Amino acid sequence: NAGVTQTPKFQVLKTGQSMTLQCAQDMNHEYMSWYRQDPGMGLRLIHYSVGAGITDQGEVPNGYNVSRSTTEDFPLRLLSAAPSQTSVYFCASSGFAGGTDTQYFGPGTRLTVL
């Protein structure tokens, strides 16, 4: 199993540009989520999904869209990039397994918005 994969690893955008960060998992996990990590900080939840076709907002959803058309993929879209969105983005997944489960994190995408 590849686990949780994220592409790209690095990205530089100009203010106002849009892009999609890709996240995929091959563990048949129902739950997937996106976090951002700013320097010296812990992770903050952006959006999450409890299964295909179901998404919801986390703590810092503004400026981001998500969709979940398949169990495997959970892309994060930046609609109009702003310098405040410069951050490292992590995707995570976990199975329900009848209750609380370990979350598995991808390697991250480092995004810079100029």
Add this chain to the structure above:
Amino acid sequence: SQQGEEDPQALSIQEGENATMNCSYKTSINNLQWYRQNSGRGLVHLILIRSNEREKHSGRLRVTLDTSKKSSSLLITASRAADTASYFCATEGGGTSYGKLTFGQGTILTVHP
């Protein structure tokens, strides 16, 4: 807002010594988890302790949870240079908060050979 507050923010020790990190949180939880992050890398899950558990062990790791004080501690015994990393606690709330983790700001651990 970040629920977890970690203490200390940075910890520097010699190989072979024990390292203790503390985490406090504000609201009721379903479980508390500890993660490690090596510089520039993703997070690796270390241990999960449920709200009805008081202590858990995994190899050289020992985690305690005191729900009355809303606090947890992570002890790494006989530390190694390879333990150098940032350590984060994360809480999962109860009810509809399944899977939604709230992270602390982390403790940077440096283990000198």
